Amino acid sequence: MHKARVIPCLLLDGQGLVKTIRFQRPVYVGDPINAVRIFSEKEVDELIVLDITASRDGRDPNYELIAEIAGECFMPVAYGGGLHTLDQVKHVIRSGIEKVVINTAAIESYRLITEASQVFGSQAVIGAVDVKRGMLGYKVVGRSATTDCKIGLNEHVQNLVTAGAGEIFLNSVDRDGMMEGYDLKLIAGITKAVSVPVVACGGAGTLDHLVEAVREGGASAVAAGSLFVFHGKHRAVLINYPVHDIRRHLALV
Numbered sequence: 165m166h167k168a169r170v171i172p173c174l175l176l177d178g179q180g181l182v183k184t185i186r187f188q189r190p191v192y193v194g195d196p197i198n199a200v201r202i203f204s205e206k207e208v209d210e211l212i213v214l215d216i217t218a219s220r221d222g223r224d225p226n227y228e229l230i231a232e233i234a235g236e237c238f239m240p241v242a243y244g245g246g247l248h249t250l251d252q253v254k255h256v257i258r259s260g261i262e263k264v265v266i267n268t269a270a271i272e273s274y275r276l277i278t279e280a281s282q283v284f285g286s287q288a289v290i291g292a293v294d295v296k297r298g299m300l301g302y303k304v305v306g307r308s309a310t311t312d313c314k315i316g317l318n319e320h321v322q323n324l325v326t327a328g329a330g331e332i333f334l335n336s337v338d339r340d341g342m343m344e345g346y347d348l349k350l351i352a353g354i355t356k357a358v359s360v361p362v363v364a365c366g367g368a369g370t371l372d373h374l375v376e377a378v379r380e381g382g383a384s385a386v387a388a389g390s391l392f393v394f395h396g397k398h399r400a401v402l403i404n405y406p407v408h409d410i411r412r413h414l415a416l417v
Contacts, residue, residue, distance in 0.1 A: 168374075169387075171385055171388075172364055173389045174389070176214075177192075179226075179340065180194075181194050183349050183393055183394070186341060187337050194401060196233060199231065200213075202405075203392075207407060210239055211310040216308070218246025219246050225252060227255055231259040234259050240263065243261045245264065245265075247266055248268070248276065250350065253279075253284070265292045265333055267293070278327045281330070287326055290333050290363070291327075292332075293332065294335045295350060296309055304316075304320050305337060315356075318354075325358050331360055331361045331384075332361070340365075340366045342367055343367065347366065347368050347382070352382055363383065363384070363385040364385070365386075369390065374410070378417050379417045
């Protein structure tokens with residue numbers, strides 16, 4: 165069986181859990197602690213928790229909530245959002261989080277990636293990139309995908325790795341919440357550009373999509389939000405992780 169990891173990705177907006185479509189129109193989907201407990205019971209491979217408003221609002225991570233989440237997890241968990249200093253990273257990891265996801269700070273400077281990896285090791289640092297299609301190809305975007313960061317995509321991910329990131333979290337803005345499949349061309353391009361594992365995110369709507377991202381895109385791990393929080397054509401909220409079906413599908417890779 166292929167050892168690709170399948171990772172639920174939860175989005176925090178304040179104290180609540182939300183899901184977006186193309187980084188917009190956040191819809192409340194429940195209490196984060198309840199969702200974490202369910203995923204722990206279902207023995208998910210890992211969990212990624214992203215505070216999508218912390219950096220935008222210029223505030224610190226919610227350390228109390230982070231510690232509560234970490235206390236409920238029986239699997240590795242990564243946290244991102246509002247991380248701009250090494251002291252913040254230290255606080256998060258000391259709360260019980262295994263990995264930090266660094267996005268906005270790395271657009272401004274790769275320094276935090278380097279500092280965090282020197283203290284905690286590259287395996288604890290994920291460099292995150294939000295990507296959108298433009299007229300001339302893919303572009304790195306920030307501020308909830310409203311700003312073109314004017315950074316070459318391949319150059320940026322390579323710099324993240326050089327700075328010390330042990331993984332790349334690759335998030336397609338165009339596919340976010342659409343549930344129509346991953347951007348396989350994007351994933352394949354980045355997996356060829358870097359030597360570290362790439363976690364693909366954005367677009368999963370079926371288990372077959374997970375397989376495609378691994379088999380055709382070359383992703384080492386696949387993350388998804390809508391697939392694991394919605395059910396049926398009306399997108400009824402239902403936290404789910406069909407572990408046996410997932411393992412059976414990935415065994416075909």
